[in-house]
Amino acid sequence: MWPLKMIVLVDSLVVPGGQQLLLQLTESSTLAFRGTTKFGFAKWKGNLVVITGCNITVYGEKDSLLDGQGPLWWDGQGSWGNVTKPKFFRIKNTNNSIFYDINIKNCPMGCTQIELSENVTLRNWKIDISDGDEGVAPENKFGHNTDGFGISKSQNILIEDAVVHNQDDCVVINSGKNITARNLFCYGGHGLSISDEGSVVEDVVFENCTVTNSENGIHVKTCVDAGHEQKFKDLDKKSTELKSKIDFNQKASGRGSNDFGKLSLAVDRDSDAGLKL
Numbered sequence: 445m446w447p448l449k450m451i452v453l454v455d456s457l458v459v460p461g462g463q464q465l466l467l468q469l470t471e472s473s474t475l476a477f478r479g480t481t482k483f484g485f486a487k488w489k490g491n492l493v494v495i496t497g498c499n500i501t502v503y504g505e506k507d508s509l510l511d512g513q514g515p516l517w518w519d520g521q522g523s524w525g526n527v528t529k530p531k532f533f534r535i536k537n538t539n540n541s542i543f544y545d546i547n548i549k550n551c552p553m554g555c556t557q558i559e560l561s562e563n564v565t566l567r568n569w570k571i572d573i574s575d576g577d578e579g580v581a582p583e584n585k586f587g588h589n590t591d592g593f594g595i596s597k598s599q600n601i602l603i604e605d606a607v608v609h610n611q612d613d614c615v616v617i618n619s620g621k622n623i624t625a626r627n628l629f630c631y632g633g634h635g636l637s638i639s640d641e642g643s644v645v646e647d648v649v650f651e652n653c654t655v656t657n658s659e660n661g662i663h664v665k666t667c668v669d670a671g672h673e674q675k676f677k678d679l680d681k682k683s684t685e686l687k688s689k690i691d692f693n694q695k696a697s698g699r700g701s702n703d704f705g706k707l708s709l710a711v712d713r714d715s716d717a718g719l720k721l
């Protein structure tokens with residue numbers, strides 16, 4: 445950790461395995477990535493990059509790339525395998541900020557997590573994990589659990605003009621409020637998901653997104669035992685083109701189980717739930 449002022453440039457940095465690139469930016473500073481930022485191998489949980497700050501601007505210069513070197517970890521098992529894999533890019537405790545033109549390749553596991561943040565825009569991101577596809581990666585060495593964008597405990601979040609080619613959720617909203625994903629092209633993964641943290645997810649808009657060659661278009665998971673704490677409100681799909689199915693799943697047993705039982709319209713649980721699909 446070190447104090448950072450105004451304009452910070454990360455230029456062709458090679459981060460050794462097991463080390464975290466922790467960027468705690470002072471208020472109103474700007475951070476740019478130049479060239480290829482690479483991360484070495486170590487079996488650990490990560491994150492490989494953590495950024496925090498308020499009123500910050502973070503962007504990637506032309507032809508810049510954050511290369512997670514996922515193939516060093518991939519075993520086709522994601523978070524289930526024997527190899528502990530780091531999550532990649534975490535935006536945390538960040539308010540009133542913008543992250544744009546970020547180019548990410550080959551996350552070992554989850555690519556981007558946004559948490560405990562408010563008023564954050566992510567614009568023009570490319571997340572390309574196509575090297576991890578089955579049939580592209582060597583046998584039993586494919587990517588898994590490579591979520592594109594995961595959002596928790598955050599509000600007023602906008603993700604726009606992004607392309608994600610991966611092997612898990614394109615966007616997954618675990619908890620939060622007023623979250624919009626628009627103009628997204630999602631390929632190869634599990635689609636746009638609302639997950640099962642057992643807390644409130646409110647005001648979600650998926651607008652002008654294309655989800656193709658994916659396990660689901662929109663996937664809503666709920667927990668049977670979440671009681672009144674879990675509430676979906678105002679999920680709106682505006683002109684989103686889904687070439688994959690819409691799926692409402694309700695988990696058959698408690699959290700931690702991977703056993704989902706189907707339930708149509710779990711969202712109706714709350715009478716004021718506005719679901720426009």
Ligand SMILES: *[C@@H]1O[C@H](CO)[C@@H](O)[C@H](O)[C@H]1NC(C)=O
Pocket residue numbers: 471472498499540
């Ligand atoms: C940070 O952004 C908020 C909202 O735009 C603004 O009210 C505040 O004055 C900004 N703070 C600084 C130090 O610029």
Ligand SMILES: *[C@@H]1O[C@H](CO)[C@@H](O)[C@H](O)[C@H]1NC(C)=O
Pocket residue numbers: 526
């Ligand atoms: C994972 O570890 C367990 C126990 O150490 C072993 O039985 C299993 O074969 C390992 N799996 C893989 C895929 O290496």
Ligand SMILES: *[C@@H]1O[C@H](CO)[C@@H](O)[C@H](O)[C@H]1NC(C)=O
Pocket residue numbers: 497498537538539562
């Ligand atoms: C972000 O804003 C929220 C709500 O105003 C506040 O609770 C939180 O402390 C702020 N975060 C930071 C890092 O300033």
Ligand SMILES: *[C@@H]1O[C@H](CO)[C@@H](O)[C@H](O)[C@H]1NC(C)=O
Pocket residue numbers: 539540562563600
């Ligand atoms: C986020 O934006 C809203 C709407 O502009 C504003 O009311 C709120 O104060 C902002 N939050 C923070 C933490 O600055």
Ligand SMILES: *[C@@H]1O[C@H](CO)[C@@H](O)[C@H](O)[C@H]1NC(C)=O
Pocket residue numbers: 600601602622624
């Ligand atoms: C909801 O988030 C958007 C950004 O996507 C922001 O412009 C808007 O002000 C937020 N609404 C409220 C009520 O804070």
Ligand SMILES: *[C@@H]1O[C@H](CO)[C@@H](O)[C@H](O)[C@H]1NC(C)=O
Pocket residue numbers: 626627628629652653654
């Ligand atoms: C919809 O999203 C696509 C990107 O997938 C973009 O090219 C197009 O301009 C968007 N349409 C509108 C009306 O914003």
